[in-house]
Amino acid sequence: MNVTELRGDGAIAQEYRWALPSVLLGDGRAGGRVRRSTRDWIVDILMFLFACGLTFLSLMDLEAQRQPEALLFVEQVTGALACAGVWLRRRWPVGFAVVTSLLSSYLDLVGGASVVALFTVAVHRPFKISGPITLLGLVTLAPYVALRPQTDEDRTWALALGLAFVLTVFAWGIVVRARRQLVWSLRQRADSAAEEAKRLERERIAREMHDVLAHRISMLSLHAGALEFRPDAPPGEIARAAGAIRTNAHLALQDLREVIGVLRHSASDGSGGEAGEGAVPDRPQPTLADLPALVEECRHAGLDVRLDLRADGAPEGLGRNLYRIVQEALTNARKHAPGAPVTVTVEGAPGKGLSVQVRNPLMARQGAVRHGARLPGAGAGLIGLTERAELAGGRLEHGPTPEGEFSVRAWLPWPAETERESGG
Structure with missing residues (x-):
């Protein structure tokens, strides 16, 4: 064995x-x-x-x-x-x-x-x-x-020497055994820690792929569904839809290429050094400042979305997490409530935290007329967002509201120290 x-x-x-x-x-x-x-x-x-x-x-x-x-x-x-x-x-x-x-x-x-x-x-x-x-x-x-032994004195010395020798050898063996078990235990812990780090990295990459590709592919499906539903649309609208499909397909392939490049780089360079020839550099991650561009992109795709942004200067990691939450919420809105108006409210400050709420009418979400087939989903988007918020030290809630809307609400911590650091 x-x-x-x-x-x-x-x-x-x-x-x-x-x-x-x-x-x-x-x-x-x-x-x-x-x-x-x-x-x-x-x-x-x-x-x-x-x-x-x-x-x-x-x-x-x-x-x-x-x-x-x-x-x-x-x-x-x-x-x-x-x-x-x-x-x-x-x-x-x-x-x-x-x-x-x-x-x-x-x-x-x-x-x-x-x-x-x-x-x-x-x-x-x-x-x-x-x-x-x-x-x-x-x-x-x-x-x-x-x-x-021949004499009583010889017998006494022989007994004392024998007892000391046997007990010393046994104690020495026990110490060696304990040390080897300790080394083995430390190696097992190191192996377990390495496996846990690999698992967390795989989950992080899978979460990024879901957040990015689900958004791009939903945009592709939305424009393709519009073309299918209105084959007699004016040439200008068809050209714009085709251009949006091409752009989003190109961006989706680029995102997928970057993830594959990261995986190849991790497999060929386990030391974490500089990437070898052919390695794909990481693209800058989105932040809170990129949120208006995301909303504008969704508007061009035909989504009726309104952004109320009352926060600025959030740290990169905090802004990236909030960006991904809004991105996934808008993707879900396009999937389940096409044509329904969506409201995105973002507010926060250092020391108070950063909160976001994405809501759309519940009736439209459940019974709106859809162009073409419903977009498939694994049902893990909101689960992934909840995990992302919890890993960042925050919380995320989702579900219908008494006002007849479906709401995704998240709160992320924004330490007060960041304000002083950015001002210094």
Whole structure:
């Protein structure tokens, strides 16, 4: 099971959370084939040399004690096999630790491999497994101290040294395991943060595409519907409608090209540096000052709209959000209430916030005669506007009013500090 598979399901990832460092280090897991990385080979070689070094030191001590030849032969053979078994510690860590712990209850030369096995279990297994293994290692000190040392003083030193050694190795393994889990957790958080940033960027691009393209395409449909409804219109009106269709189609393609250019730039230049050859620069975003031009464009398209603008000097981000709200509201009015008069009221000041209300007669919205088929929609426009307003710290409401109108009302915060900054 690789990391990608674990990320695919949250429940599985949570279940294997504490085992992940072991998997990443090439742990064979239940006797499976071990795939060691370069780091794993270096660690295994160092562990093997460490076990051999402890075994050699113990062998020198045994020769100095002049142990029986038969016991010395058994010690040497068992010690050599235990050192060779260090290479199997990743495939059978628990079994190897149990066997070496039991053998070390009497044999000296198995001690090096037993230490390596205990450390491996402490690093690669949770406490519910490594704890009993460590307890077994402490229990095996009793028969060793009772059978091998020659004097009471030797037994006391052997017991104290054994307890300290076993507990130190276990504590060291626990610390290494905790550090690896911390690193893994930080990597997971970083990956999650990166994925969240990508998701938010995709949503932002989708929202911009909807806000811009829905407006352009609705203008195309409106002019095309007029041509379809009045094929006998004067040539001048047909020419103006055709020109408006061409202009809006060109602008829609330009907006789409810019969005695709941003996506390509993000895919080819993840560092966020300068765009490479062929990258499409971002077009200046609309602000509150562009709102009269938007209303005038809608008037040329045949929409009866009146603008009451009583705000000026709004920050760029604030003005852009309000522009998109008005743009989507006018697009919805053209879709659902063609021919109905629309009133746009914008007012605000620093410290009081910026508010907008777009309203049109409800009866016309529901029952007006439409030229051609009704414009299709995903029904997500007002939802997107609500999200946009909430992300900006404001609010948006929409629905019928007691006066028989459909109204879209939004309020966005306008901090008082911006007034002083712009004046300074």
